[in-house]
Amino acid sequence: MGDLETVKIDVEQGVAVLSLDKGLYPLDVVYGAAYVLIDRAYVLLDRAPDGRFLIRLQVKEGPLDTKTLTALAGEMQNELLSQALRRKITKANKQLLETIVTRAIGGATGALTPGVFPEEDDLDFLDDPLGIAVPWEERFSKDAKKDKPTDAETTPELAGPGDSGGFSPTKKGSEP
């Protein structure tokens, strides 16, 4: 059984080649790790006849010595691990993330959903049945109070004892 992961440094050509067992990392992890390094190194992905992933790394700038190439290969290995862990965490929390996002989107758009509003087809957008659009000054100014009819003026008079045409319900002589 071959090694899961091997590194070969070729100083003469200035390349480091990582060989990974095909079952060690999924392809998207390899893509993700390679993508992180393409601003600093030339990355070429390949496959060996036995299916292993080959990652060929070459520094863009700087010395092409063993130390540099070893560091670059090590960085790639770290990034592979990082990507693999990130993928695992994302997968484990996928349902939770989807639930949170769905609720957030649902909550944000729910208030704007036309179906939520009561159907008031006969109301115009200029109608103000609750008097919300009346300015504060106008509503509470003295003139407005003066003009405003009092309760006595607006409340219809109810029938009471004084309206009985002088009839007193108490019997004569019953009063003390």
Added chain:
Amino acid sequence: MNPTVRLHRKLYSKTAIDAAKAAFEHLADISVVRDTDWYKVEFVDPDPDVQEVIAHEFANFALAEVVESVKK
């Protein structure tokens, strides 16, 4: 000798290679030939200023295109 690069067909999509070809065609005459499991890309008469790196940069560009398409 013209610079060349070999891109594995299971790792690099044709769409990504075509996008890279379109981006680099002002620097060289680029031919892409399908060869068993690989696309063999050859840069004919490349711009002398980029002759050393054109194949590497092309591969990086194609890889970035692949990763971007996978992300979507």
